[in-house]
Structure formats: structure tokens, C-alpha cells
Amino acid sequence: xxxxxxxxxxxxxxxxxxxxxxxxxxxxxxxxxxxxxxxxxxxxxxxxxxxxxxxxxxxxxxxxxxxxxxxxxxxxxxxxxxxxxxxxxxxxxxxxxxxxxxxxxxxxxxxxxxxxxxxxxxxxxxxxxxxxxxxxxxxxxxxxxxxxxxxxxxxxxxxxxxxxxxxxxxxxxxxxxxxxxxxxxxxxxxxxxxxxxxxxxxxxxxxxxxxxxxxxxxxxxxxxxxxxxxxxxxxxxxxxxxxxxxxxxxxxxxxxxxxxxxxxxxxxxxxxxxxxxxxxxxxxxxxxxxxxxxxxxxxxxxxxxxxxxxxxxxxxxxxxxxxxxxxxxxxxxxxxxxxxxxxxxxxxxxxxxxxxxxxxxxxxxxxxxxxxxxxxxxxxxxxxxxxxxxxxxxxxxxxxxxxxxxxxxxxxxxxxxxxxxxxxxxxxxxxxxxxxxxxxxxxxxxxxxxxxxxxxxxxxxxxxxxxxxxxxxxxxxxxxxxxxxxxxxxxxxxxxxxxxxxxxxxxxxxxxxxxxxxxxxxxxxxxxxxxxxxxxxxxxxxxxxxxxxxxxxxxxxxxxxxxxxxxxxxxxxxxxxxxxxxxxxxxxxxxxxxxxxxxxxxxxxxxxxxxxxxxxxxxxxxxxxxxxxxxxxxxxxxxxxxxxxxxxxxxxxxxxxxxxxxxxxxxxxxxxxxxxxxxxxxxxxxxxxxxxxxxxxxxxxxxxxxxxxxxxxxxxxxxxxxxxxxxxxxxxxxxxxxxxxxxxxxxxxxx
Numbered sequence: 001x002x003x004x005x006x007x008x009x010x011x012x013x014x015x016x017x018x019x020x021x022x023x024x025x026x027x028x029x030x031x032x033x034x035x036x037x038x039x040x041x042x043x044x045x046x047x048x049x050x051x052x053x054x055x056x057x058x059x060x061x062x063x064x065x066x067x068x069x070x071x072x073x074x075x076x077x078x079x080x081x082x083x084x085x086x087x088x089x090x091x092x093x094x095x096x097x098x099x100x101x102x103x104x105x106x107x108x109x110x111x112x113x114x115x116x117x118x119x120x121x122x123x124x125x126x127x128x129x130x131x132x133x134x135x136x137x138x139x140x141x142x143x144x145x146x147x148x149x150x151x152x153x154x155x156x157x158x159x160x161x162x163x164x165x166x167x168x169x170x171x172x173x174x175x176x177x178x179x180x181x182x183x184x185x186x187x188x189x190x191x192x193x194x195x196x197x198x199x200x201x202x203x204x205x206x207x208x209x210x211x212x213x214x215x216x217x218x219x220x221x222x223x224x225x226x227x228x229x230x231x232x233x234x235x236x237x238x239x240x241x242x243x244x245x246x247x248x249x250x251x252x253x254x255x256x257x258x259x260x261x262x263x264x265x266x267x268x269x270x271x272x273x274x275x276x277x278x279x280x281x282x283x284x285x286x287x288x289x290x291x292x293x294x295x296x297x298x299x300x301x302x303x304x305x306x307x308x309x310x311x312x313x314x315x316x317x318x319x320x321x322x323x324x325x326x327x328x329x330x331x332x333x334x335x336x337x338x339x340x341x342x343x344x345x346x347x348x349x350x351x352x353x354x355x356x357x358x359x360x361x362x363x364x365x366x367x368x369x370x371x372x373x374x375x376x377x378x379x380x381x382x383x384x385x386x387x388x389x390x391x392x393x394x395x396x397x398x399x400x401x402x403x404x405x406x407x408x409x410x411x412x413x414x415x416x417x418x419x420x421x422x423x424x425x426x427x428x429x430x431x432x433x434x435x436x437x438x439x440x441x442x443x444x445x446x447x448x449x450x451x452x453x454x455x456x457x458x459x460x461x462x463x464x465x466x467x468x469x470x471x472x473x474x475x476x477x478x479x480x481x482x483x484x485x486x487x488x489x490x491x492x493x494x495x496x497x498x499x500x501x502x503x504x505x506x507x508x509x510x511x512x513x514x515x516x517x518x519x520x521x522x523x524x525x526x527x528x529x530x531x532x533x534x535x536x537x538x539x540x541x542x543x544x545x546x547x548x549x550x551x552x553x554x555x556x557x558x559x560x561x562x563x564x565x566x567x568x569x570x571x572x573x574x575x576x577x578x579x580x581x582x583x584x585x586x587x588x589x590x591x592x593x594x595x596x597x598x599x600x601x602x603x604x605x606x607x608x609x610x611x612x613x614x615x616x617x618x619x620x621x622x623x624x625x626x627x628x629x630x631x632x633x634x635x636x637x638x639x640x641x642x643x644x645x646x647x648x649x650x651x652x653x654x655x656x657x658x659x660x661x662x663x664x665x666x667x668x669x670x671x672x673x674x675x676x677x678x679x680x681x682x683x684x685x686x687x688x689x690x691x692x693x694x695x696x697x698x699x700x701x702x703x704x705x706x707x708x709x710x711x712x713x714x715x716x717x718x719x720x721x722x723x724x725x726x727x728x729x730x731x732x733x734x735x736x737x738x739x740x741x742x743x744x745x746x747x748x749x750x751x
Contacts, residue, residue, distance in 0.1 A: 029226050030059050030228045032051075032231075033270070034064075034231075036063075036065025036191070037066055037234035037283060038193070039292065040236075040282075041070060041234050042292045043299070045070060045293050046292075046294055046296025046299075047274050048074060050303075051080075054307035055311035061163045062163070062220050062224075063217070064210040065211045068187045068191060069187055069191060072165065075160060076160065077159075084293060088289050088290070090286075095142065096286070098136065098138050099138070100138070100370045101367070101370060102570065102572065102573075104370035113374075115408075115410060115440075116409060116422065117724060117726060118409045119407075119408045122407035135198045136198065136380075137370070140185075140381075141370075148385065149324055150183060155180055159183075163179070164217075165210065166178070166211075166214045166217050167200070167202075167209070168208050168209060168212040170199055170208045171205070171206055175210070175213045176210070177220060182384045185202060185384070189207040190209065190210045192209055194208050194212070198379050216235070218269050222269075228271045229270050229272070230270075230272045231273050231274065232274045232276070232300075234276060272303050274303060277299065329359060331358075332360060332365075332391060332394045333390050334394070335354065335393075336395045338395070341400060342377075342429050343377060344434060351375065369381060377400065378399060378400055380399045404427060406425070407424070409421075409422065410424070411725060412746075413745065415744055417472050418446060420443065420444035421442070421444055422440055422442050422443075422751050430453075432455070434455055436453075440751060448469055450468040450469075451466070452465070462510045462511065463509060465508075470501070471502070472500055474662055474663060476496065476662070477664065496532050501529040501531075502651055504525070505525045505526075507523050508521065509522065518564070524559070533550055533551075534551075553638075554595055554596065554637075557593040558591070562585070562586060562587045562588070563586050564584065564585050565582070565583075566582065574648065574722070574726075574729075575722060576612035576620075577612055579611070580609075580610070581608070582608070586605045587604045589602055589636075596635075598636060599634060600633055601634070602631060602636065603631045604653065605629060605631065606653070607628070608625075610623060619677065621676065622674075625672070627670060629669035629670075630669060637668075640666055640668045641668065641696060642655070643656075643664065643696055644657050645664075645744070646658055646716075646733070658714045658733040659737075665712060669699060670697075670700065671694060676688055685721055689716070690716040690717075690731075691715050694710055695708065715735070716733035725747070726748040730745055731744040
């Protein structure tokens with residue numbers, strides 16, 4: 001009997017031991033499936049936090065769209081907490097809309113982009129629409145930076161966690177599994193949602209979002225060898241008609257017809273199925289990072305016991321996590337270009353502002369890529385950083401924009417030029433590579449045009465031609481015009497209607513140095529006319545002129561040379577909250593047709609320096625100082641300085657000065673200080689208080705009056721709204737020197 005008991009005990013112990021070995025099987029492979037879902041995909045991060053806390057080791061990751069982005073970063077070595085920090089710090093609104101920093105644009109491109117409300121491709125006299133809202137350049141830039149530490153891993157099975165993502169071939173409708181190549185490029189292809197991002201070209205295939213066909217790649221993860229599948233599903237369910245409120249909602253509904261039906265089977269194939277409760281969030285709610293991540297965490301916590309049991313079965317010692325330090329310094333010693341046909345290597349290098357070999361930073365590299373993207377000459381710019389023996393290759397793959405002609409539209413109203421509709425035709429590669437020709441027609445109360453031709457060589461010497469006609473009428477004080485021209489003082493007339501017509505033509509060379517400054521030298525012709533219908537001639541005749549009879553105060557052609565030095569790092573032209581601005585201008589007038597018989601060679605110099613600085617929160621201050629003077633003994637008054645009014649695009653030497661109406665304070669020299677407090681109380685809505693002070697008169701610097709207390713001052717309260725049409729601004733200004741205040745209204749971009 002004792003022998004039987006011993007045998008029974010032995011068998012029992014052996015069985016328990018065997019059962020324990022089964023329970024703690026280190027060979028169990030766990031696969032993680034992360035679905036697409038736009039902003040909802042940030043819930044993956046919350047789920048990953050719980051998975052890590054449970055002690056599970058992930059052996060394989062497969063993802064689609066946002067699941068591919070989160071999955072690739074996790075597979076490359078980032079922890080869930082690090083991903084949390086990355087996503088909280090990102091401005092997804094700017095990233096998705098590809099809002100390139102203003103500093104990425106050349107001075108020509110800044111002017112060009114701040115003039116039109118709408119730009120449409122215009123080929124063979126047919127208007128078309130862009131393929132997508134965004135090229136996804138800024139998102140790609142971030143992926144390259146964040147995945148730099150695995151840049152030389154071409155087989156995604158060799159990542160710290162083997163990884164793949166899914167894309168769709170738009171030509172064949174076939175599903176494409178991406179597990180080799182350059183990781184940022186593969187991930188970007190998986191997330192190119194139709195109409196939002198430009199399709200990606202990869203290995204000869206045109207790819208879009210993998211969620212079109214397979215938004216939850218569970219079978220592919222199993223085929224890698226996963227025994228247990230953990231799935232995090234953030235997909236949209238099909239919605240009823242009341243919930244389909246936008247084009248995005250409808251596109252998602254169409255996109256989900258197939259994937260939602262497939263999930264009925266895939267859910268049953270998932271061992272631990274995590275479904276965050278995020279139906280109240282949309283795919284574009286990227287500003288709701290915290291609640292979406294928290295919802296992912298709460299959904300995963302419901303499975304904590306199961307997750308811990310799975311971790312116990314794995315019985316593995318988790319690898320010590322090493323914090324990934326995003327590298328700042330990179331050494332590029334070779335540039336390899338692919339796909340540039342109409343744009344020269346010199347043009348591309350000039351935009352990148354790279355002189356090889358160069359030790360640079362990601363910030364400067366991304367700025368260079370943004371410079372190239374800001375030209376709108378390329379639909380996509382994809383690049384790789386690949387190690388070589390001496391440093392790194394920058395392999396730049398460019399897809400040129402097939403659209404070479406554009407129709408651009410804008411509208412504007414202000415108190416000086418009145419109402420105008422702007423029609424623009426732009427043609428790139430008109431005569432040669434790297435050039436662009438543009439002509440504006442402003443139709444409204446005052447007919448204007450502006451023609452520009454620019455041969456862009458980046459940081460090398462570029463060549464340009466400008467021709468413009470400006471014309472406006474304005475009621476001004478008789479004293480202002482009589483101080484500059486011979487006008488009879490007649491009882492009963494205090495104001496006259498002044499017409500200003502300026503026809504200017506320029507040839508110039510421009511280059512960029514120190515990455516921020518533009519230097520311009522050129523030759524100029526100007527036909528300047530000042531006239532009125534208030535008087536019939538320069539005698540004391542006050543009767544209205546007959547027909548189109550005008551009295552001309554000035555009607556001369558001027559010929560000369562000019563030079564400019566410009567620095568503009570403002571983050572916004574109209575409502576800057578940070579950055580610096582400098583504009584130094586020198587004009588030398590050598591010849592004139594001399595309508596008033598008083599021309600002598602003279603020059604005009606002026607300079608403006610400003611800075612915008614954040615104070616606290618959304619409160620910022622913009623401070624500016626400027627001045628100008630005439631050199632020479634010429635009696636020509638038509639190009640003297642005249643202060644007054646408000647605006648961003650005043651011609652010649654008309655200087656804004658709040659508190660006074662347009663064209664109020666004349667003189668051949670002036671100094672002015674300006675300050676503005678700007679509070680952005682709601683995004684794109686600004687409340688502002690402005691003050692400016694000035695001295696303006698003839699020979700201000702010679703007499704020393706520029707250093708005395710200011711003779712003129714003005715203040716303003718204003719509201720600004722940054723819209724897609726351009727800024728809407730309403731201002732009330734006043735000055736202690738005059739009893740009446742002034743209202744100024746401006747709608748749309750200035751042109």
C-alpha cells in the first residue's frame with residue numbers, strides 16, 4: 001500500500017510539473033494588431049501603456065494608417081510613455097494641413113502666398129482641382145526625425161519588434177504589405193487617406209491608405225508566427241444619415257463598407273480584443289489627445305487580468321528600455337537627386353541651402369525641405385538619410401508638380417483703394433527651368449495690374465522683372481498738396497480730390513545670404529502722376545473743370561537705380577507674434593522728364609526695423625522703429641514721405657500712421673515709432689491696441705528735429721480676424737492733435 005501511495009504521489013507531482021511547464025511557455029509569441037482610425041488611433045497609446053504595465057512582450061506588430069504610425073514608432077523602440085509625450089507635443093492641425101512655416105518661403109514666395117484666397121490649376125484653359133488638400137510633407141519630416149535611429153534598417157523584421165503595415169495599390173485595387181524599404185516612407189504610404197494626402201509612389205506603385213482594403217491586418221500578423229493576438233480596434237462603425245454631416249464623414253462611410261463587414265470575422269480571430277469607446281470622437285479630433293489616449297487606456301484596463309495571465313504564460317524578462325534620444329546633429333556629405341526634370345540641381349541645392357559636406361541639424365534640414373515644398377513645384381518630396389563610410393547620403397526623391405499654370409483669385413476692400421477683385425494668371429517654366437511669370441489684374445473702383453517674372457536660383461543670384469500700375473483717388477487737405485506743389489489757396493476749398501497714378505518698371509538681381517537676408521539691386525523706371533479735377537488750372541479759378549480736364553501737379557518719368565536689404569522672420573505678415581523684420585531701401589534718381597522743371601539728381605534712403613515677441617499666453621507685442629530722408633538739393637516733392645492711414649501695401653513713400661487719415665503729414669524726412677499689443681482671445685481672432693509717434697518735416701535730420709519729442713501721435717483699437725480670404729480688420733484711431741477720429745476697414749489680403 002505504501003508503494004502504491006509513493007507511485008501515485010510521483011505521478012501527481014510529475015503531472016503538476018508538466019502542467020506548470022505548459023502554463024509558463026516562453027515560446028508563446030504575441031502579435032499586436034493596430035487598426036486605422038485617424039485621430040482615434042491615438043487610443044492605441046493608452047492601450048499600449050496597459051499592455052506594458054501587464055508585463056507582456058510584443059513579438060510582432062501589424063498596423064494600418066494611424067495604427068501604422070503608432071505601431072512603427074513602438075516597434076522602433078519607443079515606449080508607450082514616450083509616444084504619449086510625442087503626440088501631446090505635436091500640432092497635428094499644422095502637420096496635416098501642411099502649414100509650412102512662413103520662414104520656409106523666399107521673399108518672392110511670401111508675397112505670392114499672402115495675396116490670393118484661392119489657387120486652382122489652369123491648364124489648356126481648363127480649371128481643375130488639386131488631387132489632395134495636403135502633400136503630407138510635414139508629417140513625413142517628423143517621421144524621418146523620429147525614426148532616424150533605425151534609418152539603416154531596410155528589413156522591418158530586423159526592427160526591435162518585427163513590423164509591417166498595409167497600403168492599397170490605387171491602380172490595381174490590390175492590398176500591399178510593406179515590410180521592407182525605408183520605414184518612414186512605408187508608414188506614410190499606409191496613411192495616405194484619399195483626398196486628404198497625395199497618393200504615395202513607392203517602388204513603382206501608386207499607394208493610398210491601407211484601410212481601404214484591410215484596416216485590421218490580423219491574418220498577416222498570424223502568418224508571422226503569432227500564437228496570441230491582441231487587437232486594438234478604433235475603426236468607425238457605419239453611421240446613420242443624421243451622423244453624416246460632412247464630406248469627411250461620407251468618405252469614411254464609403255471607406256468602411258468593406259472593412260466593417262470584415263471585422264465580424266476578425267473579432268472572433270482576436271484573442272484579446274480591445275475596443276475603446278471613442279464613437280463621440282472624429283478622425284480629425286487631433287486636439288483631443290488626452291481624452292482619446294485615456295479612453296484607450298480604460299478599454300485595455302478591462303482586460304488587465306487576461307493580459308497579466310498572458311504575461312505570466314510568456315514568463316519572459318522584459319528587456320530594459322533605453323530612452324531614445326532624437327538625434328540633433330547629422331553630417332551630410334552627399335546629395336543624390338531623383339526625379340528633377342524641370343528644376344536644376346543648382347535650384348534644388350539653393351532651396352535646401354546646403355553646401356556639402358555639411359554638419360547640420362534636423363531643424364535646418366527640415367527647414368530646407370520646407371523651402372523646397374513651399375515653391376509648390378513638387379507634389380511630394382520624399383527623402384532618405386542613409387549611412388555611408390564618411391557620413392550620410394541625403395537621397396532626395398522629387399515628384400514634380402505637373403500643373404504649371406494657375407488661376408488665382410482674391411478680393412479686397414480698404415479705405416484707400418476701395419473695392420477690388422483680383423484675378424491672377426501664373427505660369428511656371430515659361431521660358432526656361434526655374435522661372436515663374438505672374439500677372440495680377442485688380443478690377444474694381446481703381447484699375448491696377450502687377451506683372452512679375454522671376455528666375456529663381458535659390459541662394460545664387462536670381463533675376464526678376466516687375467511692372468505695375470497703381471491708381472487711386474482720395475480726398476486730402478489742401479494744405480498737404482499746397483505744401484508740396486504750387487496750388488492757389490481759394491476761399492471755401494479745404495480739401496481736394498487727389499488722383500495718384502504710379503507706373504513702375506524694374507529689373508533686378510536678388511540673392512539670399514546668411515539664410516535669412518535678401519539683397520536686391522536693380523534699375524527702375526517710374527512714371528508718376530499727381531492730378532485733380534477740383535481745379536481746372538493752377539490759377540485761382542475755382543469753377544469745376546469741364547469733361548475730363550485735369551490739373552496735373554506732377555507728370556514725370558524718373559529713371560534710376562535702387563538697392564534693398566530685407567530680413568523677414570515674422571511668423572505672420574498681419575498678426576506677427578514672434579520674429580524680426582528689417583527693410584533697408586535706397587533709391588537713386590538719375591534722370592527725369594522733369595514736368596515741373598525742378599529736377600536735380602537726388603536719392604532717398606529709409607529703413608524699418610521691427611520685432612514681435614510673445615509676452616504671456618496668447619498676448620504678444622510688436623515694436624517697430626523706422627525713418628527716412630532725402631539726399632540732394634532737388635525740389636522734386638512727388639517722392640517725399642507722406643504719413644497717415646493704415647495698410648500693408650502702400651506704394652512709394654506713403655507711410656501708415658494711425659490717428660491720422662491717409663496722406664496727412666508730408667515731409668522729405670521722418671522718424672516713427674510704433675507699438676502694438678495683440679491678444680488672440682480665440683484662435684484667429686485678435687484684439688489689438690496700437691500707438692505710434694513721429695516727427696516729419698523737411699530736413700529733419702539736418703536740423704536735429706528727429707531727436708526731439710514727437711510732434712505727432714496716434715492711437716488705435718482694432719479687431720482682426722484671420723480668414724481664408726485674408727485678414728478682416730476693423731480699426732478706430734484717434735489723436736490728441738485732432739478732435740475727430742478715423743475708422744479704417746480692411747477685408748482680404750492687400751494687393
